[in-house]
Amino acid sequence: MTMNRQTDPETAHTLAEPRNPGTALDMKWVAAAQANTSAIERRCAQLPGRRSIKKDHQAAWLLKAISLIDLTTLSGDDTAARVRRLCAKARQPVRADLLAELGFEGLTTGAVCVYHEMVEAAVTALNGTGIPVAAVSTGFPAGLSPFPLRLAEIDASVAAGAEEIDIVISRRHVLEGNWQALYDEMKAFREHCGEAHVKAILATGELGTLRNVARASLVCMMAGADFIKTSTGKESVNATLPVSLVMIRAIRDYYERTGFRVGYKPAGGISKAKDSLIYLSLIKEELGDRWLQPDLFRFGASSLLGDIERQLEHHVTGAYSAANRHAMG
Template sequence: MQSKVDHMTAQLPQMVEPRNPGQDLDLDWVLSAQANRSAIERRAGTLPGRRSVKKDYQAAWLLKAITCIDLTTLAGDDTEGRVRRLCAKARQPVRHDIMEKLGVEGITTGAVCVYHDMVAPAVEALQGTGIPVAAVSTGFPAGLSPFHLRVAEIGESVKAGADEIDIVISRRHVLTGNWQALYDEMKEFRAACGDAHVKAILATGELGSLRNVARTSLVCMMAGADFIKTSTGKESVNATLPVSLVMIRAIRDYHERTGYRVGYKPAGGISKAKDALVYLSLIKEELGDRWLQPDMFRFGASSLLGDIERQLEHHVTGAYSAGWRHAAG
């Protein structure tokens, strides 16, 4: 088992990969991006039934998934105590007795994601672990607060110790085809992040079409996004396989043309271990093994970890336990 889960500790992209510097806005490239919905849905529909891993291999893939989770709490009733408990779960995501039976140690989640007010307690709770703290920003989730305040919010979260900033774009720029405004906005957000890396949340459920998803992905990468992310988790439609296929093919296209790798983060609605395996197989097939590391791929999730831990307990004991035995924090 150990050989299948080596090198899973989380690291920031700028530590192991040249950071995407962005480039000038290339409207010819952006407007040439198209999306064949029927072909995309047909390809996405083959994945759940065509890819299956069992036994030790499934356990190894589930451990891999854990290292790629942004363990998240974005509730209005968040408290410092809840965040500290979540951070303890990020440090020890699977019960010690299960990990001992698997013969694995040192597994952590990829990051902990919180609102700005919870950044400081999260940083304190994770001190010395190497687990990054991500903060949602720029008027999350709607992104409709005054622009100067959105930029200032990024700066405050960075000052508080956030290593990663999950920003939300202005959907209206996409819906009106104002690609220059989207590029300028994203570029300023990236500059405000400084050394903290930036995940651009596209809110794909509100963009109107898969073609808009493809074009928005390219514009955000041209403006210097380190990651592109599907959703805030607050929209009526969040991460889906067709949307994911469009976004990761845009990432592949960008890498082929520029030489820079950009990460991918599906978020919202991914709560089952079997779904995590499907997403990992999609990444492996479309982008390759390099993107299966936590500096290039993350799940935005709050409940996914509990189901993965439950499946791992079944793997070592042969029985399913109650969900309350795998509390999130």
């Protein structure tokens, strides 16, 4: 069975879309953003049962999911050696024999995501691959360090070679309804990122309501976010389907009004291959095929890749393998 796809590492991660320049803060638009929680939950409850992808189609979708993963390590015991191993996995995310059988050579993950201290090691390890390095920043995960230090952290990561910066917003601005403060903060983050693309982490599990999620999504996009992202992965509640639906529809609304596409990144708690298929189905139904590319959609994950690789081995050989046959490094 052959998927007939080759990937050029020099162009696989090219960002073809014009960047979202942002707009003026429109408080009428923000105030109009609502979220019908019961309807959202009903819609999301139907998703797992409505889409059943099997055999070759499932394998193709799982390979697509791999290309959209921000392969991540954000642990206090990270070392340069661990990051180099992770980067090797990003360059060769699936065993070569399986990719050869599937006819899908050249597959890589969407990016590698690390703390600032590990940016230099990641950039060196990925040199020449076209795989970008993303750095979490601005006092990740709480976002409570002094504002000048958060800006300096962005500057340092960009100088070290990070092409993407995952910033965390100040949750208090959302909880207090201080949308001007959130807009000003996000705009400053975007300016300091320069050419590096910025992903705004909303930490949705700490925002209280889905309406707050909708409004925070819009404000961050108005301030120039290239992506909006659910979570740091450190909250008690991370990416969920209801939160994703709210954020995706905010993205659609923003695109319809401005003509600029903003990316989406669910992060935290997505560890099973079957879960990635549900998220991809949701994106396809709500935003369309254009968003199923690395410049507009990413999974923030680490263990997800291992489970996908196990499923692909089962598809090729008919047998499941132990997880340790598909280690991250």
